[in-house]
Amino acid sequence: MTLDQPHPDSCAFSDRDFSAIAEILHRETGIFLGDNKKNLVYARLNALVRRAGFGCFADYVAHVSARPPNAARQEMISTLTTNVTSFYREPHHFEDFSARVLPALLEKAKRGERVRIWSAACASGEEPYTIAFEVLRQAPDAGRLDLKILATDIDPEMVRRGARGVYAEAVAKQIPPHIRAAFLPENTVAPAAKALISFRQLNLLNPLPFNGAFDVIFCRNVTIYFDPLTREKTWQQIVSVLKPGGQLYAGHSERVSGPAAKSLKLNGLTAYRCTK
Ligand SMILES: C[S@@+](CC[C@H](N)C(=O)[O-])C[C@H]1O[C@@H](n2cnc3c(N)ncnc32)[C@H](O)[C@@H]1O
Structure with a gap:
């Protein structure tokens, strides 16, 4: 040649x-x-x-x-699309969620109120499962409450993998051993954690198909790939379905920009409370 x-x-x-x-x-x-x-x-x-x-x-x-x-x-x-993710990625968000946000949400759910959490670009599912593990660590009977986690991604293959809930050893070993033993035996997500989550395909560019609003939204490490205008519009859509007082977590290099920022107050590392 x-x-x-x-x-x-x-x-x-x-x-x-x-x-x-x-x-x-x-x-x-x-x-x-x-x-x-x-x-x-x-x-x-x-x-x-x-x-x-x-x-x-x-x-x-x-x-x-x-x-x-x-x-x-x-x-x-x-x-x-870049689908990089991991269990307990950016662990400070899960520490904050578990210590400051989740106890009040569980109180609400135990009073019979509805609690909704959204993982808005969930990739292969590690993010929503981490949320579910934290919920179950505090409320082993969470399956009996009206507490649900929605996990969405644009990529149907990612949604399939998430719904399957089976992970390679290299991925599973990211989880602290005692949590892994409880919720990912044989590298397969425990039924109690699976039961809290619905996986769906959803493009954040389209109008959001939700009736109710969310108590917590994780929208992490997706808007960094967007152009600035799309980023602003996406944050606007996200905030439009976040409850007053609700909690938003963005990725480590993301900042909410544009009109949505007016309805949010920073209350942690790339973490925001909805003030609308
Ligand atoms: C880097 S992963 C982030 C996963 C997880 N949130 C995390 O922080 O570990 C980005 C995900 O965003 C998804 N994505 C890209 N564009 C999207 C869009 N327009 N709507 C919904 N998801 C999108 C990709 O398919 C990918 O799975």
Whole structure:
């Protein structure tokens, strides 16, 4: 093979292909890809393009651009989203939730009131399960209360994995041993924790389909991927379904920006109380 021949395991990827892919991803998810992400996109999609039998990215782009949207487009979006997560990620949020927020919510639930918690970009489920573990540690009978956790993500594969609740050893061992023994025996989520959670596919760009409001929302490490305007709109939507006095947790490098910030008061590390 000479230097000017393409590598047999790669196919041509032009700036135009990159722009078309970035445009689809932005339109459908809010995720913004700067030009510096071209290599990343190539690395993530090359194998997929070849596996689907396309000789070059241009043909693949034409296929994923087709209307109505096809499975290849969903697969591309899933491949380009970053799904990194872990049990007890950013542990200060769970410490704060358990010490300051949860006791009052359990009091409410024990009085027969409704309590709702939302993990708004739950990836493969570690975040909502961590919430469930903390709930069950304080209230082993939580399943009898009107306390529910909603776990949503745009990526259907993530939602499936979350609902399955089975984790690799490397993932399970992130959990403190006594909590793991109680709630993740044989690396499978205990039925009591599963029963508290509903997993659903949901795109944060779309109008939110909820009737009631949430006592607590975890919306962490997703808006960092959005462009500034989408970020502001997303926070507005999130705050619109947060109860007065409700608690919001954002990711470690996220700050609520735009009009939503007027209804929130910082009360911890990237943690906010709703003041509306
Ligand atoms: C880095 S993970 C964060 C997981 C978890 N919240 C945490 O902090 O560990 C980001 C998740 O956001 C999801 N996501 C990206 N765009 C989204 C959108 N428009 N609506 C809903 N979820 C989205 C991705 O599929 C991914 O699973």
